[in-house]
Amino acid sequence: MSLKPVRPSGPAQHRTSCAVDAAAPAGVLYALVADTTHWPLFLPHALHVEPLDADGDRDRFCLWSAAPGEGGAVTSSRWRRSLDAGALRVGFHQEDPQAPFTSVSGRLGVSELAPGWSRLTLEQESTLSGARTAATERALAAAGRAARAALDGLRAAAERWTALDGLLMTFQDRVRVPGSGEQLLEFLYGVNSWPGRVPHVVRADVTEERPGVQRAALVRLNGDGCAYTTQSLRLCFPAAGRIVHKQIRPHPLLAAHTGEWSVLPDPGAGCTVVSRHSVLLDGRAVERVLGPGADPGSARRHVRELLGRESAAVLGPARQAAGEAARTLRSV
Structure with missing residues (x-):
């Protein structure tokens, strides 16, 4: 990894060049850069990516991220990109830079x-x-x-490319609840009430650094009764009926874990x-x-089960809370 600040071209300009080398084909590395779907699993600071629109070789997305370090602040940002698969290059521009930045743009290229073997350069x-201050230097x-953390995450994922398909899993469970969606979402939001x-x-x-952003450390029991602790960041969007979460300290079998609760209204x-x-x-x-003897296939089955x-165990009392609310409303 190399990080080379470039001499500013003006009093308010800052340029940076950063690169990593990966033991992986260039096409594999570029594919990981271009596809934001799994960024929250590969990039330590990325919590959630929400696609906004895509048109051929251009796309826009919103990225929620946590600053590196324990308790780093959670922020959101919108990005616009142009992708050139032939040149293995992605240009980017931040639509909503935060102070002290008034603009952020650049390129990611793979050679x-x-x-x-390939190199990823930012x-x-x-x-x-304004003027360069101590606060500005901290932001830079x-x-x-x-x-550096993002490039290292992409490099690590690329170097596992031959095994990556067997290590990645995405699955979901759907349950219909004959009760109040608002009360069900309130139960999912109130994770501090789950013990017992x-x-x-x-x-x-659980701490809430601002409305809708939660940090939760849960002590859980495995199927064999052994306790383990997970730490997660939760992004709550009540108006959309969604809670997105990323485990910063996941289950011991996992390198990364993200998830989402969605509450969808039924026609009836x-x-x-x-x-x-x-x-x-x-x-x-x-x-x-x-x-001894366990393989990724058995690990996939274990994790899915x-x-x-655990999701079913959460939905049991959530259904009960929603049903009680519905019965209360009907009795009025």
């Missing part, structure tokens, strides 16, 4: 170094408001750390709740967690 230009340093109500959750430490009475999970297995942990069972 082949040798068969099976070149970025930023315009700053934080942006540099985020850039959700069987596998024995403790929940009631609603449908969808629990969706995306995970990246930690191939090095399979035998350590599941025992475990997370499906």
